[in-house]
Amino acid sequence: xxxxxxLLGYAVAVLxxxxxxxxxxxxxxxxxxxxxxxxxxxxxxxxxxxxVLVFNLVISVGYAASALFGQTVSVDYLILVNLxxxxxxxxxxxxxxxxDFLRAVNFSRPLTYLTTLVLSQIITFRRLFEDLRLAGExxxxxxLRLRESYLQSAAAAVHLFDRAEHDAREIxxxxxxxxxxxPDAGNDARGD
Amino acid sequence: MHVPDGFLSPQTYxxxxxxxxxxxxxxxxxxxxxxxxxxxxxxxxxxxxxxxxMSVMLPLPGGTSVHASGIGILAVVFxxxxxxxxxxxxxxxxxxxxxxxxxxxxxxxxxxxxLAGSAAAxxxxxxxxxxxxxxxxxxxxxxxxxxPAVLIAIVLGVQPAIAHTADGQPLFFPFGLSVTLxxxxxxxxxxxxxxxxxxxxxxxFLRRR
Numbered sequence: 334x335x336x337x338x339x340l341l342g343y344a345v346a347v348l349x350x351x352x353x354x355x356x357x358x359x360x361x362x363x364x365x366x367x368x369x370x371x372x373x374x375x376x377x378x379x380x381x382x383x384x385v386l387v388f389n390l391v392i393s394v395g396y397a398a399s400a401l402f403g404q405t406v407s408v409d410y411l412i413l414v415n416l417x418x419x420x421x422x423x424x425x426x427x428x429x430x431x432x433d434f435l436r437a438v439n440f441s442r443p444l445t446y447l448t449t450l451v452l453s454q455i456i457t458f459r460r461l462f463e464d465l466r467l468a469g470e471x472x473x474x475x476x477l478r479l480r481e482s483y484l485q486s487a488a489a490a491v492h493l494f495d496r497a498e499h500d501a502r503e504i505x506x507x508x509x510x511x512x513x514x515x516p517d518a519g520n521d522a523r524g525d
Numbered sequence: 526m527h528v529p530d531g532f533l534s535p536q537t538y539x540x541x542x543x544x545x546x547x548x549x550x551x552x553x554x555x556x557x558x559x560x561x562x563x564x565x566x567x568x569x570x571x572x573x574x575x576x577x578x579m580s581v582m583l584p585l586p587g588g589t590s591v592h593a594s595g596i597g598i599l600a601v602v603f604x605x606x607x608x609x610x611x612x613x614x615x616x617x618x619x620x621x622x623x624x625x626x627x628x629x630x631x632x633x634x635x636x637x638x639x640l641a642g643s644a645a646a647x648x649x650x651x652x653x654x655x656x657x658x659x660x661x662x663x664x665x666x667x668x669x670x671x672x673p674a675v676l677i678a679i680v681l682g683v684q685p686a687i688a689h690t691a692d693g694q695p696l697f698f699p700f701g702l703s704v705t706l707x708x709x710x711x712x713x714x715x716x717x718x719x720x721x722x723x724x725x726x727x728x729x730f731l732r733r734r
Binding site: 343347348350351352354384385388392395396398399405407410413414417418420421422425426428429434442444446447448450451452453454455458459462485491494497498501504505507508509 | 528529530531532533534535553555556560562563565566567568569570572573574577610613614615618619620622625627628629690693694695696697699700730
């Protein structure tokens with residue numbers, strides 16, 4: 334129930350943030366979002382800032398540069414769009430910190446299992462990628478030539494595939510052992 | 526090619542959510558019907574690969590980004606509807622974990638990349654594989670990069686016309702089609718070549734195993 338209320342509140346906040354075009358109201362919304370995030374507000378704020386910084390800089394600079402070509406440029410627009418984008422990302426990260434994502438997709442068991450597997454693969458990929466990068470760096474005395482770095486990347490990719498497929502197969506076998514794939518299990522096991 | 530959050534008007538993303546909801550319902554039924562203990566691990570591995578490829582994004586001056594996606598690979602191996610389901614899932618995870626893309630732009634990104642991109646990839650592959658298998662795979666990867674880019678450039682480019690103030694100032698995305706089409710398309714036509722080669726490499730690798 335709590336998760337559903339949070340999702341509803343988030344949906345209303347997102348609709349409001351994209352329907353209001355007054356920067357002052359967006360600042361009020363941002364203050365409310367900071368209050369809702371509580372002690373996590375600075376951490377979430379910093380994450381949101383890092384997530385939007387590059388894109389918003391590119392668009393803001395591009396828009397401002399259009400003044401050089403005789404276009405009318407509005408500072409109000411720059412304030413409005415940057416505030417709105419930051420508010421939306423802040424709201425999304427606050428929601429992600431508050432809601433259990435796997436519980437949010439539990440209306441469909443196949444989707445829950447697929448999400449679990451994909452998340453586990455992403456974690457596996459990221460950890461292995463970092464391990465391989467560190468292992469490579471600790472074993473070389475000079476910078477790799479282009480061909481060598483391609484060969485190393487290809488070997489790393491094959492290893493990542495092998496490892497990820499092995500792990501996913503193990504999880505699928507465990508799911509089979511628990512009756513998930515039984516054809517006679519009907520909606521109870523395959524679920525919706 | 527993600528559209529970042531906050532640049533699409535409600536007049537765009539609300540109807541897109543309605544359209545995507547129908548497509549998600551159909552894709553969920555397909556997923557439920559086809560999911561078994563051989564499909565599930567492979568789907569999870571390739572989805573995670575897609576997540577990793579999409580995470581390496583370079584911003585473009587037109588306000589979007591360029592990145593590989595693996596959608597051509599997913600489309601050839603699983604078909605358009607399963608690809609749409611997993612790409613939507615990957616986009617949702619990216620929005621929640623990294624703030625890449627976003628919730629308001631999720632349906633547009635999912636429909637363009639997951640459905641239109643994968644359908645075009647499947648069509649290109651089926652048309653060309655009879656002539657040459659590798660040409661079909663290359664076409665799948667290239668189309669999976671270029672078709673969504675065209676759609677996203679159009680959706681972004683019409684925003685100043687859809688949502689603006691009384692004096693004509695934009696409220697959401699500021700650039701029109703004359704900027705978005707070349708800014709998004711040119712890099713993606715080139716990226717499509719890399720995506721096509723990646724599709725040949727990965728699908729050939731998977732078939733040898």
